[in-house]
Amino acid sequence: MVPGLVENLPTAPHQFSNNNSVPQDIFPDGIRTSGQHPPLYDLLVPYDKFPKQIIGPTVWKAEDYTKNPERWTYVFNEEEVAELSETADVFLQSGIPLTGISKDNFPLPGLQRLLTTLRDDLLNGKGFILFKGFPVKLWGNRKSAVAYMGLGTYLGYFVSQNGRGHVLGHVKDLGEDASQIDKVRIYRTNARQFFHADDSDIVGLLCVAKALEGGESDIVSSHHVYNTLRTERPDVLKTLTEPIWYFDRKGETSTGEEEYIRTSVFYLEAPDPANPAAERRVYSKWDPYYVRSLARFSDKGIIPPLSAAQTEALQVLEDTCMRLSLHMVLDVGDIQFLSNEHVLHSRTEYKDYPAPAPRRHLMRLWLSTPESEGGWRLPFKDSREKKRGGIQVNNTKPVAPEDAE
Numbered sequence: 579m580v581p582g583l584v585e586n587l588p589t590a591p592h593q594f595s596n597n598n599s600v601p602q603d604i605f606p607d608g609i610r611t612s613g614q615h616p617p618l619y620d621l622l623v624p625y626d627k628f629p630k631q632i633i634g635p636t637v638w639k640a641e642d643y644t645k646n647p648e649r650w651t652y653v654f655n656e657e658e659v660a661e662l663s664e665t666a667d668v669f670l671q672s673g674i675p676l677t678g679i680s681k682d683n684f685p686l687p688g689l690q691r692l693l694t695t696l697r698d699d700l701l702n703g704k705g706f707i708l709f710k711g712f713p714v715k716l717w718g719n720r721k722s723a724v725a726y727m728g729l730g731t732y733l734g735y736f737v738s739q740n741g742r743g744h745v746l747g748h749v750k751d752l753g754e755d756a757s758q759i760d761k762v763r764i765y766r767t768n769a770r771q772f773f774h775a776d777d778s779d780i781v782g783l784l785c786v787a788k789a790l791e792g793g794e795s796d797i798v799s800s801h802h803v804y805n806t807l808r809t810e811r812p813d814v815l816k817t818l819t820e821p822i823w824y825f826d827r828k829g830e831t832s833t834g835e836e837e838y839i840r841t842s843v844f845y846l847e848a849p850d851p852a853n854p855a856a857e858r859r860v861y862s863k864w865d866p867y868y869v870r871s872l873a874r875f876s877d878k879g880i881i882p883p884l885s886a887a888q889t890e891a892l893q894v895l896e897d898t899c900m901r902l903s904l905h906m907v908l909d910v911g912d913i914q915f916l917s918n919e920h921v922l923h924s925r926t927e928y929k930d931y932p933a934p935a936p937r938r939h940l941m942r943l944w945l946s947t948p949e950s951e952g953g954w955r956l957p958f959k960d961s962r963e964k965k966r967g968g969i970q971v972n973n974t975k976p977v978a979p980e981d982a983e
């Protein structure tokens with residue numbers, strides 16, 4: 579759709595937002611991450627309105643790709659590395675804070691076309707890619723972070739990933755106790771991550787250091803999972819489309835917000851106001867850690883505990899994802915970009931090298947793709963905001979630390 583047309587449409591009441599003018603001294607690019615919200619319940623639809631089968635390039639099987647890594651791997655050539663390097667050097671000399679990086683101050687005329695094609699494939703195609711040949715060891719953390727974030731600006735707007743305002747995340751074992759699931763974010767531990775999506779439209783992971791063993795990646799097309807469940811376990815799929823799931827916010831809430839969000843796992847896109855007959859694609863948003871950690875509320879009767887049907891559904895979903903998934907290993911200098919709309923991802927438990935060797939370390943980006951720039955029409959009130967999704971607590975200032983903190 580032509581962006582200008584969308585911008586001129588009248589704003590429906592549910593799309594009003596107070597997020598349009600923010601203090602520039604806190605948010606250098608003038609845009610605040612919108613954060614987590616409950617869905618617009620009136621836009622959720624019952625199971626019988628969902629498609630019988632999903633077709634198209636978002637539905638893929640592991641066997642389509644396992645033996646053809648060249649179909650989803652792109653190795654940066656010398657010219658592209660040189661362009662990233664020179665642009666990163668200029669940016670570093672400019673004195674602009676990393677949180678102020680944008681396409682405008684990070685020109686990549688050579689890579690731009692490739693990145694535009696890739697963005698479309700992430701949003702509307704298979705939903706994943708692995709870049710190779712990003713010289714993290716040569717550049718070190720600071721320059722790598724600049725080049726990586728600069729590259730990311732061509733795919734989406736970076737959003738805050740936690741209550742501390744981290745727009746450059748560091749996936750690393752900080753020795754936090756993964757069994758404290760109502761307080762600890764699993765990305766800060768070495769525990770297994772079950773299949774899930776992150777709280778953004780696109781997630782990027784740049785591998786800076788590998789584990790001694792484990793920490794490998796599995797991804798799956800949630801549309802293939804959907805079709806499979808529709809055939810094998812329609813009862814489970816129906817449960818996953820119902821807004822009966824409470825997701826923990828683990829204390830990362832702004833003043834006056836609830837500590838959890840009631841929502842579904844599979845949604846349909848919001849209707850297109852300019853074209854009510856337009857297809858509404860199936861969108862998924864899931865993380866079992868966040869629905870399992872709410873005993874502190876369900877024990878007190880504030881929210882219902884998971885029902886037997888829900889407990890079974892989450893296990894069937896995990897097992898189905900695992901069975902259908904594509905395995906991937908990230909080497910040092912690899913960057914994985916994934917769609918969070920229609921791809922679910924997991925990682926295996928891992929063990930680090932003994933000190934003083936570096937611990938496994940991935941730099942993470944959460945990127946937003948608003949509707950006006952080709953993003954999905956999500957059934958959430960912030961769908962039209964530039965930095966939709968993410969995790970934002972009050973006016974916490976965005977920060978881009980060079981390492982975990």
Ligand SMILES: [Fe+2]
Pocket residue numbers: 774775776923
């Ligand atoms: Fe994740």
